[in-house]
Amino acid sequence: MYSTTQHQSPETVVTVSSLGKAYKIYNSKRDRAKQLIFQNRRKYFQEHWALRNISFDLRRGESIGIVGKNGSGKSTLLQLICGTLKPSQGEVIVNGKIAALLELGSGFNPEFSGRENVYLNASILGLNKQEIQERLDDILAFADIGNYVDQPVRTYSSGMVVRLAFSVIAHVDADILIVDEALSVGDAYFTQKCMRFIQRFQEKGSLLFVSHDANAILSLCNRALLINQGELKRVGKPKEVIEDYTRDLQKRNLADQNNKINRPERMKEQENTAHMKRQSGVQYTQKNIENEIMKWSDYRCKLINSSNLANTIVITRFDETLTTRETYGGEKAEITNVELENIETNKTIQNIKGGEIVRLRLKFEARTAIGRPIIGFILKNSKGLTILGDNTNNSISENNDFNAFEGDKVTTDFVFTVPMLQQGEYMISVSVADGCITEHEILHWMNDALLLRSQCTSIAAGLAGVPMHSISIEIEK
Template sequence: MSSSTSSEVVVEAKHLGKAYQLYAHRNDWLKQVVLGWWRSYFKPFWVLRDISIEVKKGESIGILGRNGCGKSTLLQVICGMTLPSHGELRVNGRIAPVLALGSTFDMELSGRENVLIGGAVLGLKRSEVLRKFDSIAEFAGIGDYMDQPVKHYSMGMRTRLAFSICAHVEAEILVVDEALSVGDAAFQRKCLDWIDSFRKTGTLLFVSHSMAEVRRLCDRAIWIEEGRIREQGNPNDVIRSYHRALLVEKDDVQRFTAGASRATASE
């Protein structure tokens, strides 16, 4: 466990839920805007239901689950990228969201320009970004591509740049959503070493399908299944239960279907 873990709660979610509005016909969206006060023209697709968690300062939490279970949506809500449909959320501290930042890069602008924008989005002043730019560029290790449009970058290069920006914003909370899975081995090692150092003072929310990384980096694991917390606790115990479920429980495609078990917010 991180040496800086304290009783201070930096992320608190109470009965958090998130539903997307799915429309059967293109003009149903306009009907919803005009006549939504009278009836609904969409089918709600619940990706998160009744999520309640507390994350204390200094904790490193791994989030597990099958594809489509709601892991990434939970992190997007915590990062403020999307609003919850119901429930309460409180976040205390600057967040650095690695994959979320990379997905918002302007493809027409250069890496250099995206560093300036990304730094500003994460709360840095322009002068601070300029002062740290050489260090960001060195960490990213993309060479002359820094002055090329990001649309020419591979996914791995965009991840390198996003992680490098997040590593320099002096955030209290680091959110890593499968970012390390698209980088090469050398960069993964650099990132893992940096995360190890960050954990001494910061809070980590880490999504990965690599159980070895979760065991190494996290002191608590949360397993999400069909938008709900199925189990949480010691990483070894949660991973053991998760692996057992993968072996004996059928991978149900219905979890991707609106109107299935997620059709309502409560049962």
């Protein structure tokens, strides 16, 4: 059942209760005809549940991201919420006006011009003719498709269709905005324009957002839903849900890729890497590394870190039970230790300051022979957004291609400059894989191995600051 009744909390704009959608699958046209004749007395079809027993609330001002692999039921859920599909079970209660960007071109008549489709869609979304005329210039300016606005939509590229569709929903004063992956086909400039609009919209409205872009979910959403095979698997913080989703994907990939690493592709990549080393003619000695360190030194570092503007970062190890829960793999290789060390004393450190140089030391033990290990790490903020990361496959050295045999204990060091970090919590996740960058098997992945708490910062803007070599001002009169 779908309704727009007000019989719900004023702070709840969408209530989804035990929602499900089933489709009838027939083996032949004859079976379909038989079903029409016999109605419910006989059954000539199989039921396929695209969605089943989904329940959640969307609160006023809240943004919920929906993740799941293709075919999991995400788009079906949004269509049920919008009322374009009728549920087979359960109900949806909506308190407010919905504006939705669903499948590419949905709601557009391909034979109508862009201008005519603006009038059509805006009227469906609740605007009268006068209101549409008053906003038409703003809609067309936002879409920025030029003279194509008076051409049939069937002549548009996919990007132009998205531009026009989003421009309409951005100007109809909606209470609830629903976006279903369509922005992925737009160009970078327009996508950023849409993201800025969504961020402004979030100040007063509610958002349901489907995307395969984890960073978009993490940056835009307060909560997230994980849907798998039509069922709601998890509701929670975006970071936790994305990590669950990633873990499930990796487990699925492990099952699919078991002993199927593309050896010819691996050999080709190894040859390319070796060729790159020969062409570069660079031998990465300790002296080279020291020179690179100097290049990455912020000219203000000593002054800033000796003042009350110092970006002090406290390092702690996560509780072992939490780390174990956030880990997957470990049968073929096991990460045994992760530490941040002082590069001069080689001792584990409990605090560091932004702009200083540290060594991230990762140790793992091979439980079986590993053809080509790749060891890597990423630094994420509390929302799960990646700040930086690297792996041994990117090392231009003579040792980045190696084998590990059963029982080998491997130590990997990453020496890098800690960026200036905004105040807040950050996590270091680490992994060991086997293969090449384009095709590999995750052997052990450890989320949140280390916790970094940035207590204060002198950063000017952005998620993190890079070493600044100079800032100069010149005035001419």
